[in-house]
Amino acid sequence: MKTINIIGAGNVVYHLLQALNKSSQYKIQNIAVRSLEKALDFIPEELIVTNINQLKKTDITLISVTDNAIEQISDNIPYKDSLVVHTSGTTALEILNDKNRRGVFYPLQTFSKNKEISFKEVPLCLEAENENDLNDLKKLADELSENVYELSSQQRKSLHVAAVFVSNFVNHMYYIGNEICMANNIPFNILKPLIKETANKINYLSPEEAQTGPAVRFDTKTTDAHEAFLINETYKEIYKLITKSIQKNV
Amino acid sequence: MKTINIIGAGNVVYHLLQALNKSSQYKIQNIAVRSLEKALDFIPEELIVTNINQLKKTDITLISVTDNAIEQISDNIPYKDSLVVHTSGTTALEILNDKNRRGVFYPLQTFSKNKEISFKEVPLCLEAENENDLNDLKKLADELSENVYELSSQQRKSLHVAAVFVSNFVNHMYYIGNEICMANNIPFNILKPLIKETANKINYLSPEEAQTGPAVRFDTKTTDAHEAFLINETYKEIYKLITKSIQKNV
Incomplete structure (x- = not known):
């Protein structure tokens, strides 16, 4: 069983959580959010932390926040030498702080909180700096979706x-x-x-x-x-x- | 059983024919086309006439040709005092020659010959000059589709x-x-x-x-x-x- 931290509480996280809850291979360790109130609508309270410093090291950390905030948040992650990925379509892998091993996990779908979707059909576009991490991302992606692609930053x-x-x-x-x-x-x-x-x-x-x-x-x-x-x-x-x-x- | 003449052999006629073939209430009398060769692909030969003058009077005549040709073709219909409708979204009812009673039967869908559709779901937008004709168009439309609307020329x-x-x-x-x-x-x-x-x-x-x-x-x-x-x-x-x-x- 691998563990996952998530940072963010937007539409992508909402749908990702529903898909991850069905998995027996992955366990969510913590979810770091800015606003407790908003997060409580769909995140179990015991998973929530409101300060990124409270996060403990995990196998995979998913940053799913507005594009402009990705860089700073990756700087503030309180651990290193772990796999950290963002979920943005437009942001280069390199924007992530290189104290961690970097990757991208981009779900290509239009997510609205009030509209359920079949995550199995969502194309997941992956990128990583090394083969091992790419394989780890592929395993996670295959668990959640039937449409998994490896794309370069430029292609993405x-x-x-x-x-x-x-x-x-x-x-x-x-x-x-x-x-x-x-x-x-x-x-x-x-x-x-x-x-x-x-x-x-x-x-x-x-x-x-x-x-x-x-x-x-x-x-x-x-x-x-x-x-x-x-x-x-x-x-x-x-x-x-x-x-x-x-x-x-x- | 009511009889129908059709003028034209485009995408709308292709799909309309398939829907009309399932009906026991309506019978196609003749289909007037410009090019015999093209029409033979999907129209039974015994229905085809290549000269509009060969058409005999019917209960309903459907003109389904390019917008610019509707007026002239309605002028050339060799009978009068019958219900004649066009299938155009943009053309006013008044463009039809008033030697016949005029109406509109506009199927709001994107038709391609190589792509089958469910005609039952196609919205049919109707207009007629008098209540009787409108009722006759409604009966035909209800036979073919579950989405029938009455719209003015301006709304259409x-x-x-x-x-x-x-x-x-x-x-x-x-x-x-x-x-x-x-x-x-x-x-x-x-x-x-x-x-x-x-x-x-x-x-x-x-x-x-x-x-x-x-x-x-x-x-x-x-x-x-x-x-x-x-x-x-x-x-x-x-x-x-x-x-x-x-x-x-x-």
Whole structure:
């Protein structure tokens, strides 16, 4: 049985805990949090410490905090010569303090506390400085997920940019669709089968093959009408720019 | 048993035929197509006519052709005083020739010939000039789908703009994500669980609640790094504009 410390109490930790609780191979030793109150919502009290200095050495330490805080927190870990990893998509491995052996354990998924997910399907992207540590991370990752990848810092960084497009920006497209519906007294539900099928299609067709709509057909009568329809200047700009980009790639 | 003529042989007709074939209430009388060869791939030869003048009067005529051709084709229908509808999201009912009674039968879905769909889930948006015809369209729609809506031309037009955002533009975000992956030797598959969950989330959270990522967190360190990473000028512009738009709505 290996032991794990976690630092942080955000959405990633919430879902990671649920997955780790099912494991008989790994035991959580402690979880260091900033705010006791917030953490008590989902972390057993006996695991919580509110000062990072209270953490005792473990096999693996997972830092899951906002990107800007990773460096300082890794500096403040009160032990050395142990495996310490962060869970960030954008942060280089090297930002971690080298008093510990360094690695990355990046779960590529959109986590919200109020929405359960199947952790088994979450791609876990791993990086470590040496083969032994990479193997240890692989064992942990294989215990939690069926999609485990080894990626370099550079690959992980580019993957994160891609993820912003296919998830954060996609959600903003839903947001704009919802705004348009509300302004015209149309239930957003009417769009849900289309949203579902658009995402599902990508399992059968490449994004290039799957592209439909007035832009790819160069149906300027329709795209002009849509641009004229959009009163919100930012949405109009987005419409024009993405239409142009679709047409560039035909 | 009611009879139906169809004009067109595109993706919508392909999927509509499969749904209509399951019905015992409706019978396809004829399908008018431009190119016999293309149509033979999925339309029984005995139904096909290649000249619109060969069409005989039916209960309902469905025009499913490119938006620009709807008006002329409705002019050329060789009968009158029958119910004629188009399947376009953007075209007003009034564009149809008023020698026939006019309506709209708009299936809100992204159709590709090589990708089967469940027509029962496709929202069908109806419009007609009189109550009787609307009822007839409702009966047909209820036979084919569980999601039937009555929308005005103005509502349908705005819905189509919303659909472009949540489907066509979303697919272009997948396209860009795929491009970034390919350029960095990362399998696109790694993004698929994220794509699936992003679409699925919308069934539990509003797009506003579901928004995650560096933009909504105003994490400028990350968004600046992403902008610098993007070499393609159009993708960089898209990144900046959508980031700005997400932040405007926080």
